[in-house]
Amino acid sequence: MKKMLLTGVLLALSSAGAVKVGVLLPLSGASSVSGQAARNGYLLALDEINKAGGVLGKPLELEFADDGSSPAKAVPEFVKLVTVDRVDFMAGGVSSATSIAISGPAKQYNTFMAWIGAAAVPVEDAFADHRYFFHYHPWSYYNFEAILGYFNTLKTQKKARNIAIAYEDGPFGSAGIGDTVAAFKKAGFNVVMTEKFKTGSGNFGPLISKAKAARPDIFYWVGYDTDALPLATEIKQQNLQVGLVYGTPPSWPVGFEKNQLADNIAGLSLWLPSSPQAESRKFVAAYRKKFGNVTEEYFAPLAYVNLKTLAAAINQAGGTDKDKVAAALAGTNTPTPFGPLTFSKSNKTQYQGFKAGNWLHFQFQGEGRVPVYPIKFAQKPMVWNK
Amino acid sequence: MSRVIEATRTVSRRPDFTGRAFVPLALFFLLALAFPFLPLGARAEYLLQIAFFTVVAGVLALSWDILARSGQVSLAHAAFYGLGAYGFALLSKAVPWFLAMPLAALIAGLVSLILGAVTMRLSGMYFAIATLAFTEVVRTVIQNLPESVAGGANGLLVPALLGGNARAQYFLALAVLLLTALVSLAVRFTRLHHAFAAIRQGEETARVLGVSIVRYKLLAFFISSFLAALGGVLFAGKTFFINPLETFSLANSIAPLTTSIFGGLYTTLGPILGATVLRVAEEILHNYIKNGYLVVYGLVLMLSILWLPRGLMGLFRKGKRGGEL
Numbered sequence: 001m002k003k004m005l006l007t008g009v010l011l012a013l014s015s016a017g018a019v020k021v022g023v024l025l026p027l028s029g030a031s032s033v034s035g036q037a038a039r040n041g042y043l044l045a046l047d048e049i050n051k052a053g054g055v056l057g058k059p060l061e062l063e064f065a066d067d068g069s070s071p072a073k074a075v076p077e078f079v080k081l082v083t084v085d086r087v088d089f090m091a092g093g094v095s096s097a098t099s100i101a102i103s104g105p106a107k108q109y110n111t112f113m114a115w116i117g118a119a120a121v122p123v124e125d126a127f128a129d130h131r132y133f134f135h136y137h138p139w140s141y142y143n144f145e146a147i148l149g150y151f152n153t154l155k156t157q158k159k160a161r162n163i164a165i166a167y168e169d170g171p172f173g174s175a176g177i178g179d180t181v182a183a184f185k186k187a188g189f190n191v192v193m194t195e196k197f198k199t200g201s202g203n204f205g206p207l208i209s210k211a212k213a214a215r216p217d218i219f220y221w222v223g224y225d226t227d228a229l230p231l232a233t234e235i236k237q238q239n240l241q242v243g244l245v246y247g248t249p250p251s252w253p254v255g256f257e258k259n260q261l262a263d264n265i266a267g268l269s270l271w272l273p274s275s276p277q278a279e280s281r282k283f284v285a286a287y288r289k290k291f292g293n294v295t296e297e298y299f300a301p302l303a304y305v306n307l308k309t310l311a312a313a314i315n316q317a318g319g320t321d322k323d324k325v326a327a328a329l330a331g332t333n334t335p336t337p338f339g340p341l342t343f344s345k346s347n348k349t350q351y352q353g354f355k356a357g358n359w360l361h362f363q364f365q366g367e368g369r370v371p372v373y374p375i376k377f378a379q380k381p382m383v384w385n386k
Numbered sequence: 387m388s389r390v391i392e393a394t395r396t397v398s399r400r401p402d403f404t405g406r407a408f409v410p411l412a413l414f415f416l417l418a419l420a421f422p423f424l425p426l427g428a429r430a431e432y433l434l435q436i437a438f439f440t441v442v443a444g445v446l447a448l449s450w451d452i453l454a455r456s457g458q459v460s461l462a463h464a465a466f467y468g469l470g471a472y473g474f475a476l477l478s479k480a481v482p483w484f485l486a487m488p489l490a491a492l493i494a495g496l497v498s499l500i501l502g503a504v505t506m507r508l509s510g511m512y513f514a515i516a517t518l519a520f521t522e523v524v525r526t527v528i529q530n531l532p533e534s535v536a537g538g539a540n541g542l543l544v545p546a547l548l549g550g551n552a553r554a555q556y557f558l559a560l561a562v563l564l565l566t567a568l569v570s571l572a573v574r575f576t577r578l579h580h581a582f583a584a585i586r587q588g589e590e591t592a593r594v595l596g597v598s599i600v601r602y603k604l605l606a607f608f609i610s611s612f613l614a615a616l617g618g619v620l621f622a623g624k625t626f627f628i629n630p631l632e633t634f635s636l637a638n639s640i641a642p643l644t645t646s647i648f649g650g651l652y653t654t655l656g657p658i659l660g661a662t663v664l665r666v667a668e669e670i671l672h673n674y675i676k677n678g679y680l681v682v683y684g685l686v687l688m689l690s691i692l693w694l695p696r697g698l699m700g701l702f703r704k705g706k707r708g709g710e711l
Contacts, residue, residue, distance in 0.1 A: 028680060066672065071625040071632075072442075076435035076669075079552075083431040100543070100627035104550040122543050122627060170631055174529065174539040 018058040019314055021307065022065065022087030024078055024102070029069025031095045033251060034299040038094065038116060039064065041303030044283075044290050049311045056319065060311055063087055071101030078102040082109045088320045089114060091306055094299065096120035103127055112322050114310045114329070116302045119143070120175075128348040132326055136306055136353040138270070139346055144180060146359035147248070147268060148187055150373050151218060155188065158384050160243055164193035164216035166207055166231075168223040172250070173199070177222075192216050200226045204234040217243045217386065225253045232261040243386035251297070262364040264383045269360050271298040271337055272369050276377055280337035296369075301337040309334060309341065326351075410702070411567065411655050414662075418560055422553050434552055440665040441559040442620050443645060447657035448566045449613035450642035452573055455652050456606035457509070457586030462501060462517035463614050464638035465524040469494040470615025471622035471633050472528055472536060475544040483547060487619050494615030495608045497524075502607035506600060509589075518639070525634035541629025544622040555624055562616045563658070569609060570654040582606060614642075648690060650699025659698050 023042055026035035042062060050059045063085045067074035074095075081087050082105065089112045093099045099118035103126040106113055112132040119140045127133040138146075154160040163184055167173035174196070181191050192214040195207050204227075211219060219242045221231060228249060235245060246266045256262045273284050273294045283301050288294055313329035314320060330351055333342050338358045346352035361373040363382055372382035418441070426433055450463050473490025474483075481489070505516045529539050536542060548554040573579060581602045584592035589599055622628050642657075649660020664687070671683050694700050 068672075071627070072439045072621070073672075075625065076432055076439065079435045080429075080432040084428050086428075097541070097625070097627055097629060097632055101625035104546055104624075104626055105552075108550060108552075120540060122537075122541060125543055126626060170539065172539075176533075176538075176540065178533075 018061050019055045019089070019320060020061045020063060020085065020087040021310065022063045022078075022081035022085060022090045022092075024065050024067050024074065024081065024090065024092040024098075026069040026094050026098070027064070027066035029067075031069040034094045034117065034297060035066075035069075037295055037297030038092065038299040038303035040287070040291060040295065041300035041305075042091070042307050044287055044300075045304045045307035045311075047290065048286070049308065055311050055314050062307075067095070067098045069095055069098065071098050074098035074101050075105065079105050082111055088112070089310060089314075089325070091310060092116060092303075093118050096123050099123050100126045103130070106130060106133075110322070112325065114306055116299065116306045124346065124348045131350075132322055133349060134326075134329055134343065134351040134353070135346070135349055136302060136341075138354050138356060138358060139352070140176075141347070142354075142356040143248070143268065143359065144176075144183065145356035146361075147220075147246075148183060149356065150361050151184075151189070151220075151246075152187060153373065154218065154244065154384075158217070158243055158386070160217035161188075162190045162192045162214070162216045163218045163220055164195075164211045164214050164242075165191060166193075166195050166197055166204075166211070166219070166221040166223070168199035168227065169196045170199060172224065173222040197223070197227070199224045202227075202230040204231050205238075208234045208238045208240055211242075212238055212240050215241075219245045221245070221247045223247070223249055225249045225251050225256075228253050228256055228265075229259065229261065232259075232265060236261055241386065243384050244382075257364050257369060258367050264363055264365065264385060266361060266363045266372065266382070267369075269298060269362060269369070270354065270358060271301050272296070272360060272362055272371060274369065274379065275337060275360065275371065276379065277335070277337060277339060279335045283337045298338075305336045305338070305341060411658075414655065414658065415560075415564060415567075418563075422556060431552065434556055436665065436669055438552070438556045438559055438620075438624060440662055441556070441563050442617050442624075443641065443665055444658040444661035445559070445563050445566050445617040445620070446614055446638070446642040447645035447649065447661050448563075448570055448654065449610045449617065451646040451651060451653070451657045452570055452613070453606050453610035454646065455573065455579075455586060456582040456603055457589075458505075458603065458606060459510075459514055459643070460517045460610075461514050461636070461639045461643075462498075462520045463610075463642050464634045464636065465501075465517075465521040466494040466498060466611035466614040467618035467621070467638050468521075468528070468628075468630075468633040469497060469524065469611075470618030471544070471628045472618075473615065474619040474622055475542055475628060476536065478545050483545070483623070487616065490619055491612045491615040494618075495612035498607040498611030499604055502604045506603060518636075521634055521636075521639060525630045528634070529630040537629070539630060541627055541632075544626050544628060546626055547620070547623030555620075559620050562613075562620060565616075566613045567654050567658065569613065573609070574654060578602070578605070644687065646697075648687065648694075648697055650697030653697075653699045656697050656699040663698065 025038050026032050046060060046062055054060050063081060065077040065081055067077055091114045093115040094117035096118045100123055107130055114134045116136045119137050121140060124139055167177055181194055184191050193211055195210060197207055244266055248268050273296060284294055309332050313325050316328040317324035330343050338354055341353055343351040343353055360371050360377060362369040363372045365380060370380045371377045421437055422434055453460050470490045473493045474486050477486035477489050501520050505513055508516050528536055581597045584595055584597050585599055585602060593599060645660040645664060646657040648664060650656025668683055675682055
């Protein structure tokens with residue numbers, strides 16, 4: 001009995017004064033795949049941080065909350081973390097809509113935010129004047145910058161000039177499509193087709209016929225995972241002669257890489273388990289050891305990097321003073337699974353982590369995703385089908 | 387004048403038109419009014435946020451119920467809710483919020499007259515499908531407006547209502563709920579009740595009784611969509627951001643429907659109570675069952691509807707008609 005009491009007292013004492021980080025993630029709802037992946041990343045980082053002595057000499061504590069991928073749930077959960085659970089710092093954040101919804105309370109409580117997701121530009125507007133907003137994920141305009149950079153390389157190396165664009169008619173595909181077309185034209189490409197489609201309809205026959213007539217060098221599609229297989233099937237059936245099929249769905253269908261139809265289709269990712277960086281290999285090994293498998297969701301390493309760098313900044317600051325931690329985090333310069341992480345200004349925010357240069361371009365080759373660009377990270381040469 | 391007197395006489399003969407019938411509703415509003423002042427300690431701010439969204443859910447559910455009383459089971463509530471949100475976001479660039487709010491609701495109300503006129507001859511499933519399609523049409527139109535106007539598919543930022551003051555926002559939402567409840571009571575205890583009920587039970591019979599189907603159906607649409615749009619304004623002004631996909635989502639049409647059924651159809655207190663119980667239950671489940679709480683929530687909802695076919699209000703009903711407030 002005495003032993004139990006003593007253990008209890010010791011545990012209570014060890015956690016007293018511990019630094020608490022609130023983590024707001026979509027653990028249910030539309031964005032839950034990314035949210036659950038991020039949760040694993042945080043848990044892995046927490047293990048490593050606490051094994052290495054914790055933060056400010058105490059075990060770091062995480063308080064998870066589920067925003068349900070909904071602004072109406074995110075606001076109360078955020079306020080609960082800040083006012084009831086009294087967390088010292090906030091991390092997490094995947095969806096743009098939920099992130100904007102909490103921008104009000106975040107400013108009201110002057111909350112320190114180390115934010116991993118929410119790439120839409122309105123989020124940048126919402127947090128433009130927030131002193132303690134550290135954004136890790138590239139903003140959406142960096143995504144396009146990365147794609148344009150890759151296509152420019154194809155223009156030089158493969159004489160690719162003609163681009164056919166197929167985009168889904170929802171917000172994901174349609175957002176900024178006019179700017180996309182204008183940017184391609186400005187970069188010297190001929191946009192030979194711009195066609196919208198209904199995601200999930202599965203009927204790509206007319207669209208591919210039109211693309212065939214337009215004779216593009218690059219077929220660029222912006223849609224969801226459900227469109228990948230029907231589109232690939234139609235391209236094969238109609239024998240569309242194109243140098244590269246390039247897609248940017250938020251995630252690819254499970255097992256897509258094992259389907260022969262996926263061969264040579266290219267895409268974009270912030271990270272791949274096969275990424276060659278030493279930090280990535282370390283992360284994959286640690287993740288496999290803890291969870292018994294490997295994830296392909298880049299939100300897992302992103303969350304991992306997020307917590308590790310935040311913990312390091314608190315330790316460096318020697319306390320939880322927000323200004324000191326912000327100064328320490330702003331000075332971060334560390335290798336990560338995505339490449340080196342430093343913070344610099346974006347268009348509107350003060351502390352932006354990863355940018356266009358961190359995106360990897362991959363191609364499905366032989367039952368896997370193989371990085372093909374930037375050249376320094378390429379593991380195999382890109383297959384150009386023309 | 388004689389019509390009014392006749393209506394009053396009819397109503398006054400009803401057993402539930404007594405002061406006692408108003409007690410639960412008055413108690414609810416008194417409690418809701420006192421809520422921000424309760425000694426809730428550290429949880430006060432958090433619970434106030436929950437209360438805000440509960441009140442908005444109540445506004446939506448009750449406004450949907452008013453339309454349902456005329457026999458029109460609509461799936462266009464998301465359209466009016468979204469029109470309110472977008473109307474407010476755009477109008478508040480030009481006029482103060484207290485003008486932008488009713489104007490946005492008025493626009494939604496006027497648009498609803500178009501839908502009401504088009505779907506006048508439809509009923510049941512055909513009506514529901516038409517209203518669902520209407521929501522999609524409105525969403526597509528908003529999404530295809532120039533990005534500089536309505537933000538396109540990206541969505542747009544909305545100015546915070548009342549400077550983002552959570553307590554003031556809550557009282558504003560409560561005022562909108564009170565307005566909705568008063569409108570609902572007005573519908574319940576005037577000739578509108580009989581007209582709506584007659585239409586719901588059979589348009590031919592209603593026509594024979596001299597009820598103007600067109601006028602009352604359109605009026606139901608206007609009232610319901612005006613109030614739903616106010617709910618949209620509250621939501622947009624609270625979350626600072628709207629986009630077509632989420633604002634016009636089917637969930638925003640289905641939630642008021644299930645909430646009203648759960649609380650008790652064709653009543654004023656039912657949808658409000660339904661929204662409160664569902665939101666509180668969801669929050670409790672969410673806090674205690676971290677994984678899979680939605681499964682439990684869904685099961686609770688299903689069982690409640692099976693065991694309480696007249697909703698929560700069925701628990702309070704004495705006999706056939708009592709307590710139908």
